[in-house]
Amino acid sequence: MNDTFKALSDPTRRKILQLLKEKDLTAGDIADQFNISKPSISHHLNILKQARLVQDERQGQNIIYSINLTVMQEAMGWFLGMIGTKGEPSDDKHE
Amino acid sequence: MNDTFKALSDPTRRKILQLLKEKDLTAGDIADQFNISKPSISHHLNILKQARLVQDERQGQNIIYSINLTVMQEAMGWFLGMIGTKGEPSDDKHE
């Protein structure tokens, strides 16, 4: 959960996720959308990967990234637990 | 939105929000729940306040903090926009 929120705290990484929501992309295609060096984007992708927010798969020379909506849903669960009736003890499914 | 995610990226701040979900608390009561100095907690509260995730109100010597669920819901909206059917263009209500 902490890795998830940490990963989501950077605007570049959130934009990467939005791009991947539309369709799977290669690392290069992702990097082309930013005024940031490829190594930096690679680093961001790695953080997203460690948080399991994205997955990657090599295809020839390219590495194709895709979003993992399951983890996104888990994160949303945290908000649901938060917004649930005020004063009611949380069910602890979401730490 | 960026302030919101930044604020949520710290585990201490997320725990503060969970405490405030149960009930409103004074700055001191909040600080007592952590092994962190009062000034540091005050700093965290200020970040949450700037993100409008909490509100404060002085009551005598104490300052009482409460959670602002509206902003929390807005943040959850970002996830909803994210999880919505893959490949479908986002409606842009959530950046």
Next chain:
DNA sequence: CTTATATTTAGATGATAAGCTAAATATTAA
């Protein structure tokens, strides 16, 4: 097998952020 392309890893640097102690401010009580 050598070159070109795609991506990552390594290492360095500057900025941001979390934590601390000490001092300032605000309120209440004596």
Next chain:
DNA sequence: TTAATATTTAGCTTATCATCTAAATATAAG
């Protein structure tokens, strides 16, 4: 008005993080 309590502000230190360039790895093509 002086002392006590609650909280914040200021200033500093250390750790984390985003970014860069240069070099390494992996695959594909000539």
